[in-house]
Amino acid sequence: MTLTPAYLVDFDGTITTVDISYELAIGLAGEGYEDIDYVYRRKEIPIREWLMRTAQVLPHDMDLLLSKSLEWAVIRPGFNRFLEHALKQGSPVIIASDGFGFYIEPILRKHGIFEQISYIYRNDTYINANGNLEVKTPHAHGICTVCGNCKALHVVNLKEQGRAVIYIGDGSNDRYGASWGDHVCARDQLAEYSRKYNFDYSQWSNFCDIIDVSMPEIKDRSESSLCCPLGKGIKT
Ligand SMILES: [Mg+2]
Numbered sequence: 206m207t208l209t210p211a212y213l214v215d216f217d218g219t220i221t222t223v224d225i226s227y228e229l230a231i232g233l234a235g236e237g238y239e240d241i242d243y244v245y246r247r248k249e250i251p252i253r254e255w256l257m258r259t260a261q262v263l264p265h266d267m268d269l270l271l272s273k274s275l276e277w278a279v280i281r282p283g284f285n286r287f288l289e290h291a292l293k294q295g296s297p298v299i300i301a302s303d304g305f306g307f308y309i310e311p312i313l314r315k316h317g318i319f320e321q322i323s324y325i326y327r328n329d330t331y332i333n334a335n336g337n338l339e340v341k342t343p344h345a346h347g348i349c350t351v352c353g354n355c356k357a358l359h360v361v362n363l364k365e366q367g368r369a370v371i372y373i374g375d376g377s378n379d380r381y382g383a384s385w386g387d388h389v390c391a392r393d394q395l396a397e398y399s400r401k402y403n404f405d406y407s408q409w410s411n412f413c414d415i416i417d418v419s420m421p422e423i424k425d426r427s428e429s430s431l432c433c434p435l436g437k438g439i440k441t
Pocket residue numbers: 215216217218219224374375376
C-alpha cells in the first residue's frame with residue numbers, strides 16, 4: 206500500500222504571518238539584542254547559537270513572553286482549509302520549528318486548530334531552577350551545530366517510513382530540511398534558496414496555494430541535499 210505524502214510545516218513566518226521568536230527578540234530583548242542580531246545577520250552564528258544568546262537577553266518572564274506571543278500571532282490565510290484538505294487526503298501535518306517553541310501549542314489552541322496537527326517537533330524554552338530563561342533543543346543533531354531542531358532528520362525519517370514529504374517553509378534555515386523534501390513549497394528567503402539550489406519547488410503566498418500542489422513520489426535526495434542528518438550533518 207502506498208502511503209499518502211506528509212506535510213512538514215515550519216511554524217514562524219509560515220503558519221503565522223510573522224516570526225514570533227524574532228518579534229520577541231526585537232520587541233522585548235532591548236539593547237542587549239543588537240549585538241546578537243548583528244552577528245546573526247552576518248552569518249557569524251547559526252540559529253542554535255542565536256536561540257541560546259537571545260534567551261539570555263529576553264525578560265525571564267514566561268507569562269509576559271506567552272501573552273505577547275499570543276497577541277502578535279496571526280494565522281496565515283488558508284491554513285484551516287489546508288488542514289481540512291490534508292485530513293481528507295489522509296496526509297499527516299507535522300510542524301517542525303526552530304524558534305523558542307513554547308508558544309506553538311497555545312497559539313494553535315487559541316485558534317482551535319491544535320487537534321488537527323499530527324505532531325510537533327519544537328525546542329523547549331522555560332524558566333530553569335535559577336530563574337533564568339533557558340532553551341533546550343531535544344531534536345538537535347548529535348554532531349552538527351547549525352540547527353536547534355534537525356528538520357532534515359524529520360524529513361528523512363518520514364521518507365524511510367514510506368511517505369513522500371512536501372516541505373512548507375519561508376526562512377533561510379528551512380533550506381536544510383527542504384533539500385530533502387520531495388517537493389518544496391517556498392516563500393520569502395526559502396524561495397530564494399530554492400532557486401539557488403535548484404529545489405523542485407512551488408512559490409506560495411497563502412495555504413490555499415498548497416492545496417493545489419500535486420502529490421510527489423519519494424525521491425533520493427542524498428546527492429543534492431545540503432546536509433546528511435543520518436551522518437555528520439552539514440555538508441562542507
Ligand atoms: Mg519560518
